[in-house]
Amino acid sequence: MTTTTAPTTSEASTGAPPKLLMKGNEALAEAAIRAGCLHFFGYPITPQTEVPEYLVKRLPEVGGVFVQAESEVAAVNMVFGAAGVGVKCLTSSSSPGISLMAEGMSYIAACELPCVFINIMRAGPGLGGILPAQSDYHQATRGHGHGDYQVLVLAPSSVQEAADLMLLAFELAEKYRNPVMVCADGMIGQMMEPVVFHAEGAGPPMADNDWALTGCEGRERRIVNSLYLAPEELHAHNLALKEKYDRAARDEPRWELYGATEGYDLLVVSFGTMARIVKSAIDELTDEGLRVALFRPITLNPFPYAACRDAMDALPRDGKVLDVEMSMGQLITDVKLAAAGSREIAFMGTAGGVVPTPDEVAARIREELGAG
Amino acid sequence: MTTTQGTAGPGPVAVEPRELRRSAAEIVDPAAARVIALAGGYGSGKTEVAVNLALLLARAGRRVQIADLDLVNPYFRCREARALMEAHGVRVVSPGGSKHWADLPIVLPEIAGMLDPPEGTVTLFDVGGDDVGARVLASLQPLLDRYELWLVLNARRPADATVAACRELRAAIEGSSRLTATGVVANAHLADETTPDVIVDGWRHARRAADDMDLPLRFVAVMDALAGSPELDVLDAPLLRMDRHMLPPWRRPATGDRHG
Numbered sequence: 001m002t003t004t005t006a007p008t009t010s011e012a013s014t015g016a017p018p019k020l021l022m023k024g025n026e027a028l029a030e031a032a033i034r035a036g037c038l039h040f041f042g043y044p045i046t047p048q049t050e051v052p053e054y055l056v057k058r059l060p061e062v063g064g065v066f067v068q069a070e071s072e073v074a075a076v077n078m079v080f081g082a083a084g085v086g087v088k089c090l091t092s093s094s095s096p097g098i099s100l101m102a103e104g105m106s107y108i109a110a111c112e113l114p115c116v117f118i119n120i121m122r123a124g125p126g127l128g129g130i131l132p133a134q135s136d137y138h139q140a141t142r143g144h145g146h147g148d149y150q151v152l153v154l155a156p157s158s159v160q161e162a163a164d165l166m167l168l169a170f171e172l173a174e175k176y177r178n179p180v181m182v183c184a185d186g187m188i189g190q191m192m193e194p195v196v197f198h199a200e201g202a203g204p205p206m207a208d209n210d211w212a213l214t215g216c217e218g219r220e221r222r223i224v225n226s227l228y229l230a231p232e233e234l235h236a237h238n239l240a241l242k243e244k245y246d247r248a249a250r251d252e253p254r255w256e257l258y259g260a261t262e263g264y265d266l267l268v269v270s271f272g273t274m275a276r277i278v279k280s281a282i283d284e285l286t287d288e289g290l291r292v293a294l295f296r297p298i299t300l301n302p303f304p305y306a307a308c309r310d311a312m313d314a315l316p317r318d319g320k321v322l323d324v325e326m327s328m329g330q331l332i333t334d335v336k337l338a339a340a341g342s343r344e345i346a347f348m349g350t351a352g353g354v355v356p357t358p359d360e361v362a363a364r365i366r367e368e369l370g371a372g
Numbered sequence: 373m374t375t376t377q378g379t380a381g382p383g384p385v386a387v388e389p390r391e392l393r394r395s396a397a398e399i400v401d402p403a404a405a406r407v408i409a410l411a412g413g414y415g416s417g418k419t420e421v422a423v424n425l426a427l428l429l430a431r432a433g434r435r436v437q438i439a440d441l442d443l444v445n446p447y448f449r450c451r452e453a454r455a456l457m458e459a460h461g462v463r464v465v466s467p468g469g470s471k472h473w474a475d476l477p478i479v480l481p482e483i484a485g486m487l488d489p490p491e492g493t494v495t496l497f498d499v500g501g502d503d504v505g506a507r508v509l510a511s512l513q514p515l516l517d518r519y520e521l522w523l524v525l526n527a528r529r530p531a532d533a534t535v536a537a538c539r540e541l542r543a544a545i546e547g548s549s550r551l552t553a554t555g556v557v558a559n560a561h562l563a564d565e566t567t568p569d570v571i572v573d574g575w576r577h578a579r580r581a582a583d584d585m586d587l588p589l590r591f592v593a594v595m596d597a598l599a600g601s602p603e604l605d606v607l608d609a610p611l612l613r614m615d616r617h618m619l620p621p622w623r624r625p626a627t628g629d630r631h632g
Contacts, residue, residue, distance in 0.1 A: 019528065019562055020528055020533075021526060021528040021529055023415055026415075030530075046475050047445075047447060129473060186447065187447075187621065190447035190448065191447075192415055192563060193563055193564075194562040194564075194565045273620075273621065273622070276621075276622040277622040280623070280624075353473070357621065
């Protein structure tokens with residue numbers, strides 16, 4: 001087994017942290033350590049296996065704990081336990097594995113425990129394939145387990161953003177005492193790009209965990225529980241959760257607007273790898289004199305509805321909105337909610353690991369604009 | 373408007389066939405190596421180097437066959453450049469049909485026929501990453517007589533960043549492959565953000581690692597757009613001028629083939 005040397009500063013001359021070439025999966029793993037996460041529980045599955053592979057080497061170097069569970073069901077319940085004692089913890093999987101973790105996610109959210117999930121999405125349904133897809137959008141933003149709970153979902157579009165959002169994920173998990181998911185497709189997980197880590201070494205442990213089960217000697221006992229038999233109590237519990245999700249919906253939406261932002265005739269809505277491809281298409285179309293912009297949600301949940309609606313409202317009356325996704329119409333659910341009936345939303349989608357080229361996206365945009 | 377994309381490479385560059393043959397011969401001695409396995413840490417650029425090496429040798433008039441032995445990872449494998457290599461007369465051996473997309477441990481029967489190529493033919497093995505990826509070579513080892521095993525190093529990869537790490541990587545790959553390393557390839561880069569300094573620092577690092585392991589530094593792999601940089605004059609090994617073929621889907625390949 002080879003060792004992974006902790007990326008440390010070798011560019012002393014400039015004083016800047018060194019740029020490293022990393023896969024998205026590796027950058028997510030290293031960023032988790034920088035965020036202070038020293039506990040990982042998981043199970044291998046393509047195309048996310050570099051996350052555990054990286055951490056199994058790195059975590060012992062920083063005094064961390066790595067457990068390869070016997071299944072995803074076991075892994076998520078190990079996360080449940082670790083989160084319950086107030087340590088920053090992480091699990092990582094890809095689509096079918098996330099489905100197996102659904103029950104645990106509901107329990108963890110019900111118990112208001114902070115933790116982070118990574119989903120490196122592959123093509124489904126079922127075993128599907130191992131190439132990239134975005135077809136877990138509904139699952140991430142609405143699905144997985146049962147009950148009135150939510151998971152905050154962050155969607156990186158580059159390796160650097162994957163690292164940055166990992167730090168944010170741990171921050172939000174702690175702030176809301178709730179699971180946070182970093183949801184990227186297989187291409188972001190597998191591709192290599194330069195990345196810089198601004199934080200040095202392993203980050204701090206959880207600051208505010210006065211709810212955690214740490215042994216009650218000398219203090220009142222604490223209980224982490226999701227069972228509320230009395231209807232009024234469970235109702236109140238759900239209201240408290242809703243208040244939390246409403247607060248996140250108000251304070252946490254993040255997005256990017258790209259392209260002809262000073263005035264555009266067509267707005268594309270897209271995220272992750274697909275947004276990168278749309279950007280390449282927009283660059284080409286801008287050179288042709290077409291006015292096209294991209295609205296890219298960075299938080300898939302809470303979805304930036306108001307910002308998305310503002311971006312649509314900046315279109316001329318006959319302007320177009322085109323939803324582009326590597327799935328069969330999932331992101332478009334939220335785009336339609338943002339539009340609230342004010343506009344038609346055109347749809348372009350692929351599945352199965354088929355990734356549209358910038359040329360295909362550009363051709364579709366020209367068609368929508370009657371320019372091709 | 374902000375642009376996150378790099379610029380396209382330079383236009384076609386005319387290369388004299390004689391110069392091409394000389395540069396190919398510098399990198400692969402026509403009289404010696406007939407089987408070359410490219411191994412290294414995963415993500416060190418083995419596949420990009422293997423594809424470019426295959427194309428260089430083919431353009432220089434050598435018969436080349438390449439086998440995709442990456443059984444570990446289904447993304448960014450040399451089978452993705454199959455059409456281009458075949459257009460240059462390179463024989464590409466990789467699983468067909470839907471197995472093209474699998475991460476299954478498939479070693480095709482054709483591989484056995486590639487282990488002792490006829491005079492004048494070069495066999496390239498593009499091996500998967502780390503010791504895990506190199507393990508497949510152990511099954512071929514009893515049949516391999518003369519071979520080269522080159523370790524591809526990218527100093528900007530965390531796993532290749534220190535001489536000690538390179539030494540460990542070598543030992544792990546030799547242990548799992550049951551082969552002995554015979555050279556080092558310097559392939560330092562930061563994708564679109566590569567500068568001549570990145571290449572020179574990476575060459576120094578690979579040189580130190582090669583000296584430490586008592587292995588020759590075979591060549592320095594450099595993207596074509598940077599190959600003419602004056603900073604590279606200090607390099608003491610041949611250059612493999614490369615085009616980027618392993619691209620994310622939002623990047624178009626450089627238009628046309630600069631070699632015509």
